[in-house]
Amino acid sequence: MAYLQSVVTRAGYFTSKKGRLPYLLLFPGMLWLFTFFVLPIINLAGTSTQTPVAGGETGQYVQTFRFANYIDAFNQARPQFARSFLYATLATLLALAISYPLAYAIAFRSGRFKNILLVLVVAPFFTSFLLRTVAWKQILGEQGFVVPALRSMHIIGQNTSLTASALAVVTGMTYNFLPFMTLPLYASLERIDPRTLEASNDLYANGITTFRKVTFPLSMPGVVAGTLLTFIPAAGDYVNAAILGNPNTTMIGNVIDSRFFNIVDYPTAAALSFMLMAAILILVTIYIRRSGTDELV
Amino acid sequence: MADASSSSHGDLKLTRVTKSFGDFTAVDDLTLTIPEGSFFALLGPSGCGKTTTLRMIAGLEEPTVGSIYIGETDITTKKPYQRPVNTVFQNYALFPHLSIYENVAFGLRRRGVKDVKEQVEKVLKLVELPHLAERKPTQLSGGQQQRIALARAIVNRPALLLLDEPLGALDLKLRRQMQIELKWIQTEVGLTFVHVTHDQEEAMTMADTIAVMNEGRIEQMGSPAELYESPETAFVANFLGQSNLIRGEVVSSDSDQSVVEVHGQKVAVLKSRNRATGKSILVGIRPEKIRISLPDDPRNGNVLTGGIVSDVSFVGVSTQYVVEMPWKQDLMVFEQNDGGTPTLRPGDPVSLSWNPPFTFGLDGSEDVNAGSEVDEPA
Ligand SMILES: Nc1ncnc2c1ncn2[C@@H]1O[C@H](COP(=O)(O)OP(=O)(O)O)[C@@H](O)[C@H]1O
Numbered sequence: 067m068a069y070l071q072s073v074v075t076r077a078g079y080f081t082s083k084k085g086r087l088p089y090l091l092l093f094p095g096m097l098w099l100f101t102f103f104v105l106p107i108i109n110l111a112g113t114s115t116q117t118p119v120a121g122g123e124t125g126q127y128v129q130t131f132r133f134a135n136y137i138d139a140f141n142q143a144r145p146q147f148a149r150s151f152l153y154a155t156l157a158t159l160l161a162l163a164i165s166y167p168l169a170y171a172i173a174f175r176s177g178r179f180k181n182i183l184l185v186l187v188v189a190p191f192f193t194s195f196l197l198r199t200v201a202w203k204q205i206l207g208e209q210g211f212v213v214p215a216l217r218s219m220h221i222i223g224q225n226t227s228l229t230a231s232a233l234a235v236v237t238g239m240t241y242n243f244l245p246f247m248t249l250p251l252y253a254s255l256e257r258i259d260p261r262t263l264e265a266s267n268d269l270y271a272n273g274i275t276t277f278r279k280v281t282f283p284l285s286m287p288g289v290v291a292g293t294l295l296t297f298i299p300a301a302g303d304y305v306n307a308a309i310l311g312n313p314n315t316t317m318i319g320n321v322i323d324s325r326f327f328n329i330v331d332y333p334t335a336a337a338l339s340f341m342l343m344a345a346i347l348i349l350v351t352i353y354i355r356r357s358g359t360d361e362l363v
Numbered sequence: 364m365a366d367a368s369s370s371s372h373g374d375l376k377l378t379r380v381t382k383s384f385g386d387f388t389a390v391d392d393l394t395l396t397i398p399e400g401s402f403f404a405l406l407g408p409s410g411c412g413k414t415t416t417l418r419m420i421a422g423l424e425e426p427t428v429g430s431i432y433i434g435e436t437d438i439t440t441k442k443p444y445q446r447p448v449n450t451v452f453q454n455y456a457l458f459p460h461l462s463i464y465e466n467v468a469f470g471l472r473r474r475g476v477k478d479v480k481e482q483v484e485k486v487l488k489l490v491e492l493p494h495l496a497e498r499k500p501t502q503l504s505g506g507q508q509q510r511i512a513l514a515r516a517i518v519n520r521p522a523l524l525l526l527d528e529p530l531g532a533l534d535l536k537l538r539r540q541m542q543i544e545l546k547w548i549q550t551e552v553g554l555t556f557v558h559v560t561h562d563q564e565e566a567m568t569m570a571d572t573i574a575v576m577n578e579g580r581i582e583q584m585g586s587p588a589e590l591y592e593s594p595e596t597a598f599v600a601n602f603l604g605q606s607n608l609i610r611g612e613v614v615s616s617d618s619d620q621s622v623v624e625v626h627g628q629k630v631a632v633l634k635s636r637n638r639a640t641g642k643s644i645l646v647g648i649r650p651e652k653i654r655i656s657l658p659d660d661p662r663n664g665n666v667l668t669g670g671i672v673s674d675v676s677f678v679g680v681s682t683q684y685v686v687e688m689p690w691k692q693d694l695m696v697f698e699q700n701d702g703g704t705p706t707l708r709p710g711d712p713v714s715l716s717w718n719p720p721f722t723f724g725l726d727g728s729e730d731v732n733a734g735s736e737v738d739e740p741a
Pocket residue numbers: 384387388389407408409410411412413414415416
């Protein structure tokens with residue numbers, strides 16, 4: 067770095083002040099973010115406060131800075147908001163419960179199968195998200211093996227089906243976002259020095275205590291990263307609810323989708339998007355603060 | 364939960380302990396007694412099975428064969444957390460997410476000890492780092508981490524403290540200082556220390572008893588002076604300090620000494636210091652025991668003539684000579700710089716002599732170079 071800097075300085079590009087190179091390196095990224103994130107966001111913010119043109123056609127809006135749009139939008143979509151956060155939370159917890167033992171086994175117990183298992187974890191990414199969701203629908207469908215099996219064991223009634231239900235939506239999201247949970251968990255478990263676990267054993271902690279006092283706390287960065295990477299896309303997801311749900315399981319993403327593309331109610335869709343973003347941002351901030359993982363890195 | 368203070372104290376006994384990894388034998392039929400309260404060093408070159416031995420004592424590895432006792436209690440198959448044994452790991456293995464205070468308190472809390480605060484503060488004072496209690500391990504220097512690892516272990520007052528090359532990561536100066544401190548702390552707390560090292564100087568300065576280990580076996584065990592003055596194998600003779608080992612044949616013996624012919628010259632070896640069972644023998648003598656003199660000077664005791672000085676190096680308190688003997692073997696001689704030795708240059712003819720009781724005899728089937736080419740301590 068210092069070398070590069072001196073080269074740049076000697077070449078006479080920046081003779082006035084040292085330390086400009088970092089900014090120079092940041093520039094392409096900043097430009098990208100500005101063009102494709104900041105500008106659209108400003109645009110979206112504008113749209114969210116528009117009102118229909120008086121006597122105009124559907125889809126024609128004029129900027130009026132009507133902030134009451136937000137209140138209207140929220141009142142219309144309150145159940146979907148609640149459902150989004152409920153489903154996302156459930157899917158995140160479920161994914162954590164499934165991923166933790168899996169990541170633990172891969173990190174500590176897999177031996178020479180470690181790489182194969184890791185490839186298997188990411189393997190679903192090789193097919194499209196949509197296809198996977200459709201596949202999940204078939205797995206849970208009448209023709210799949212799950213329903214007949216559960217029926218024959220009398221776990222579900224003869225007329226109960228699993229598709230088109232909240233259960234299908236939540237398990238679908240769990241399934242789709244599982245690698246986002248597993249990989250960060252694996253990464254942080256893998257980083258734990260096995261000798262700290264031995265030290266814990268040596269200092270009179272049995273397996274369970276060692277897990278509670280050493281392994282789990284040390285894996286917190288992975289838990290936080292994994293839950294965020296699962297919760298955030300899950301809260302905004304609409305594919306799972308669209309394919310696996312019913313009219314009573316619609317999430318906020320489905321409302322935004324239909325407002326934009328079916329009803330062409332751009333202001334409401336934009337306002338809902340903003341509220342979703344804000345809600346996620348606030349929740350995530352509180353979560354990171356409370357988990358106190360910054361101390362661990 | 365093991366309570367270190369009330370559970371079995373006493374000597375540590377390893378009986379015929381073997382540890383195999385697949386078809387590789389890391390520790391081979393090891394039998395060892397470590398007296399309670401002693402500072403015991405396990406010394407050997409890297410890869411000889413020291414860590415594996417410690418891990419079996421700690422319970423982190425289970426012996427393939429054999430048993431381990433502390434006093435009258437068989438701990439062979441006990442879990443690590445059930446043993447009154449604590450370890451100072453080579454890389455310290457402090458808990459990165461816990462403060463120094465909590466690191467040290469860890470074992471006490473697991474055992475449900477009452478006066479945690481008092482004990483932690485006391486041991487932090489002992490290692491002279493009470494002011495670091497609130498820090499995290501990563502904020503400490505290597506030497507400080509080393510002391511905390513020690514404090515975290517001794518605060519539990521285990522029947523046995525295992526130290527796996529605890530000073531290996533420290534620089535030379537700090538290492539020498541910590542050697543003295545460790546020894547002092549051991550005397551202070553009165554625990555049994557089992558100290559693993561590949562540094563023979565470290566083992567000699569610290570330990571009451573040293574076991575020299577080689578390829579999974581104990582070569583010899585004894586006090587530093589015993590091992591140095593009376594090595595029983597070529598490996599020990601070469602690994603602890605330096606030795607001159609000369610091949611010879613026993614030509615006659617009486618009740619207290621044997622006469623050995625080495626390349627046409629005769630030297631005496633005390634029977635009590637002779638390990639050779641047959642006629643073939645390695646005559647051993649430490650370099651600092653040898654006097655170097657001009658060929659014509661009268662000498663008595665064991666004398667070897669016909670040497671030619673091939674190298675002289677002056678190292679302050681002493682001068683080190685390499686002398687080539689007529690049978691093309693280089694012998695080492697260390698002379699005190701006390702004015703008693705003539706000034707010698709490479710090429711000068713010399714005789715070597717020493718007091719016969721300093722001679723030790725090793726079995727003639729041994730490799731003269733065993734233990735001299737293993738890795739030098741860093
Ligand atoms: N878990 C293991 N699996 C296979 N071989 C091992 C294992 N642990 C140690 N060894 C082998 O056993 C030998 C002794 O190792 P170790 O006890 O660590 O030696 P030291 O501590 O004396 O350097 C080495 O050759 C090492 O490669």
